[in-house]
Structures are given as structure tokens and as C-alpha cells.
Amino acid sequence: MNIIDTLLRPDLRGREPYGAPQLDVAVRLNTNENSYPLPPAVVASIEKAVSAVAPHLNRYPDRDAVRLRADIADYLGYGLTPEAVWAANGSNEILQQLSQAFAGPGRVALGFTPAYSMHPIITTAVGGAWIEGNRDRRFDLTVESAVEQVLRHRPDIVFLCSPNNPTGTALTPEVVTAVVDAAPGLVVVDEAYAEFARAGTTSALDLLVGRPRLVVTRTMSKAFGLAGARVGYLAADPAVVEALRLVRLPYHLSTVTQVVARAALEHAPLLLATVDAIREQRDRLVRELTGLGLDVAPSDANFVLFGGLSDSSGVWRSLVDRGVLIRDVGIPGWLRVTAGTPEETGEFLDALRIILNGES
Known part of the structure; x- marks a missing residue:
């Protein structure tokens, strides 16, 4: 040593x-990247946006990325406001900030494996304890099994992944709502691949109203093809967003990242x-x-x-x-x-x- x-x-x-x-x-x-390069029209918009802010990079970025959050809220719909949206450097930083604010030393996070491997890595990195929950042999998670495990462990954060990585399976809304009802703490639904879901698959965004402990995280790395830009975001009760401002690093999202993401959102139909x-x-x-x-x-x-x-x-x-x-x-x-x-x-x-x- x-x-x-x-x-x-x-x-x-x-x-x-x-x-x-x-x-x-x-x-x-x-690595589940989008194999298609950005269309020329999107590239041109990004170049124009970056060129416009380049002379001003001597100044710090908008600390709270207000305009980007407004654009994300418009893209998502569901009546979301900028106050209910947060953005960071990829959904991994979103997950890290949630763990910093709601997990950490003396606290417990639960996930149902196999699932996204960064959930336990982030939990332990911030000093929290990780509990590995179970799925059935076909990688499914039933209401009964999920609720039993939540009640047994009483975690401060429950990580759900839908569609799940690495299995690709999606959760039913009944599982999500049952976990929220049973859990004493935050329930984070990682929807990094939501745009690819088959018709009829319900997003946890449908379940946000009236559930202040439910958080939905997403990314622009996959469907938008912006893996190299590192842009992730969440939708949640505004009180969750306010809590994340306590742990985020100052000016964590660069000016360049913000304008690249906004330019991409202007072309959402083309990218999608x-x-x-x-x-x-x-x-x-x-x-x-x-x-x-x-x-x-x-x-x-x-x-x-x-x-x-x-x-x-x-x-x-x-x-x-x-x-x-x-x-x-x-x-x-x-x-x-x-x-x-x-x-x-x-x-x-x-x-x-x-x-x-x-x-x-």
C-alpha cells in the first residue's frame, strides 16, 4: 500500500x-450512445450560439441556468415551470447532487439490481450506505416485492430506473406509486432512456403532481445525441430544486454548456x-x-x-x-x-x- x-x-x-x-x-x-451525428442545422445553431458568448467567457455563467431550465420545462410539458427543473453536467451530476443533499454519512440508498451501476458508486462516494435490492429472474420488479424491500430497509433514497439499464425493461406506474407511498424518503426515477420507450409506456412525469418526494431525472446524451456536451436535468417539486442549490458547486454549468443545450432544444423535433x-x-x-x-x-x-x-x-x-x-x-x-x-x-x-x- x-x-x-x-x-x-x-x-x-x-x-x-x-x-x-x-x-x-x-x-x-x-455505451448506448446515439450513433447518428448531429444534423448540419443543429451544428450551425450551436456554432452561432457559442460564437455569441465566446467574447464574454471572462464572466461567470448564469449560476442557476434559468433560461436553460425554462427551455427544458417547455420541452417536457406537463405544466412544469423552471422552478421545478434543475440542470447539471449530465444526469450523473444530477444523481450526485441528489445523493449529496439527501443521502451521505449515516443515510441509506436502495436500488434494485441489476440496474445502473453509477447509483451505488455515487452513493458510496458521498459516504452513504448502499443496499442492493433484488429483481426477479426475468429482471421484473413487482409492486409486492418492491414495497416489501422498501419497508424492510426504510431507505432515505430509493433509486428506480425506467427503462432500466442494463435490462431495458420499464416499470409500471403502479410500481412507482407504490414505492413512493411506502418509502420514507426521496424516490428518484432515472429515465435516461425514456424517449425510446414503446408506445403506451408511462413516464414518471405523469405521476409528479401531488408527490413532492418523487424526482424524475433525464439526460440529453441519448435521444438528443449530446453525449459529448454533458447535459442532464430533473423535474421535481421546487423544494427539491432549492435543496440542490445547497450542494451544487458555484457556477457548475458552464456558459458554453448552457447555450449548446439551448440550441439543441430549439431543434428538438429534428434531433429526436x-x-x-x-x-x-x-x-x-x-x-x-x-x-x-x-x-x-x-x-x-x-x-x-x-x-x-x-x-x-x-x-x-x-x-x-x-x-x-x-x-x-x-x-x-x-x-x-x-x-x-x-x-x-x-x-x-x-x-x-x-x-x-x-x-x-
């Missing part, structure tokens, strides 16, 4: 940082036009992976979890050898693939068929 290890918080020693492999391969379908194309490839993956005899989880996201693999790590490595990168999410026998362009999806499926058939 080196000197720095001895100074590190004991609860952080030996832990591994979050990270997905960043390999230089032809087909990257491992790729959603249908991505849904088509997701559904294609479900069909064709099922046709290969694999076990496929139903997906409302822009990715598909598939199993029934005797050596999932070996399949992952063989795909990389063929220039295709997908995600080994740590569930034995299962892998996750992002729905990319038709060409990317085709290359993945072709490579997988070769591997499963034992061809060289």
Missing part, C-alpha cells in the same frame, strides 16, 4: 472506478427524428437475437440485453476481435448491445452469427 492509499478513505480503498472499455474498433455499440430509426434497430435486434435461440429481455431503451450464452466473456472478446464492441455488464451469460445504425446493427449480427456457429 502506497502513502496515498493510506490517506484515502478506508471505504474507498480497493474499489474500481466506473468505466466502459474505450477501444478503437469499427463498430462501437457498448433519429429515435424512430433507433427503435427500429432495437426491435430488429430483439427479433433476430430471439431467432438465434438467445434469451432476450424486452426493451424500452436504445439497447438490448441478451443471454443464454455459455461463455459470454468469450463471445464479447470474439466480437472485439471482429471489430465490434458491445458491453459485458457483469451478468453471467448475458451481454448488452446498443441499437446503432442499420449498418452497425447488421455488422454486429453478422459477427455474432459467425461466433455462435463456431466459424473462424
Whole structure:
């Protein structure tokens, strides 16, 4: 153990940082990015917006990103006001701020795994205790199971993920409302992939009115294709937003980030036009992976979890050898693939068929 290890918080020693492999391969379908580049009209608007503020970058940004929050409220609808919206550097910073304000030392957070791996990482990073709840064998979460676990652990924060990452499965509104009713603290519904949900899937935004302990987080990284811009946001009771102002860093959201996000929101219909194309490839993956005899989880996201693999790590490595990168999410026998362009999806499926058939 080196000197720095001895100074590190004991609860952080030996832990591994979050990270997905960043390999230089032809087909990257491992981090659920939007495979489509920004349209020229959006690029032009972003360039114009950044050019307009560039001479003034000697000044700090709007500390509360008021105009961006107003634009997000307009985009979401549901009668939301800017006071009920908060923005930060990706939804991970939103989750971190929620944990700083409502979890931390002496407090407990509960999540139902497998789910987004950053929930426990953020919880422990701020000094809170993480409780790993359970889903059933098909990755579903029932009202009865969720409520029983909430009542047993009495967490200060419950993290729900819908559509869930890495499974792609969405929660019913009955599960969300039951958890809110049973939980003593905050209930955070992570909806990073909400725009990709199939028709008829209910958003937790429908449930916000009258539930001040319910928080819905989202991102512009996926459907909007702005992973490189790092913009996340939440909708909640205004009192939650006020609480986050106690823990946010001063001027946490740069001027450039704010104007890039606002320019993108002006073109929301154009950017979201790729959603249908991505849904088509997701559904294609479900069909064709099922046709290969694999076990496929139903997906409302822009990715598909598939199993029934005797050596999932070996399949992952063989795909990389063929220039295709997908995600080994740590569930034995299962892998996750992002729905990319038709060409990317085709290359993945072709490579997988070769591997499963034992061809060289």
C-alpha cells in the first residue's frame, strides 16, 4: 500500500472506478450512445450560439441556468415551470447532487439490481450506505416485492430506473406509486432512456403532481445525441430544486454548456427524428437475437440485453476481435448491445452469427 492509499478513505480503498472499455474498433455499440451525428442545422445553431458568448467567457455563467431550465420545462410539458427543473453536467451530476443533499454519512440508498451501476458508486462516494435490492429472474420488479424491500430497509433514497439499464425493461406506474407511498424518503426515477420507450409506456412525469418526494431525472446524451456536451436535468417539486442549490458547486454549468443545450432544444423535433430509426434497430435486434435461440429481455431503451450464452466473456472478446464492441455488464451469460445504425446493427449480427456457429 502506497502513502496515498493510506490517506484515502478506508471505504474507498480497493474499489474500481466506473468505466466502459474505450477501444478503437469499427463498430462501437457498448455505451448506448446515439450513433447518428448531429444534423448540419443543429451544428450551425450551436456554432452561432457559442460564437455569441465566446467574447464574454471572462464572466461567470448564469449560476442557476434559468433560461436553460425554462427551455427544458417547455420541452417536457406537463405544466412544469423552471422552478421545478434543475440542470447539471449530465444526469450523473444530477444523481450526485441528489445523493449529496439527501443521502451521505449515516443515510441509506436502495436500488434494485441489476440496474445502473453509477447509483451505488455515487452513493458510496458521498459516504452513504448502499443496499442492493433484488429483481426477479426475468429482471421484473413487482409492486409486492418492491414495497416489501422498501419497508424492510426504510431507505432515505430509493433509486428506480425506467427503462432500466442494463435490462431495458420499464416499470409500471403502479410500481412507482407504490414505492413512493411506502418509502420514507426521496424516490428518484432515472429515465435516461425514456424517449425510446414503446408506445403506451408511462413516464414518471405523469405521476409528479401531488408527490413532492418523487424526482424524475433525464439526460440529453441519448435521444438528443449530446453525449459529448454533458447535459442532464430533473423535474421535481421546487423544494427539491432549492435543496440542490445547497450542494451544487458555484457556477457548475458552464456558459458554453448552457447555450449548446439551448440550441439543441430549439431543434428538438429534428434531433429526436433519429429515435424512430433507433427503435427500429432495437426491435430488429430483439427479433433476430430471439431467432438465434438467445434469451432476450424486452426493451424500452436504445439497447438490448441478451443471454443464454455459455461463455459470454468469450463471445464479447470474439466480437472485439471482429471489430465490434458491445458491453459485458457483469451478468453471467448475458451481454448488452446498443441499437446503432442499420449498418452497425447488421455488422454486429453478422459477427455474432459467425461466433455462435463456431466459424473462424
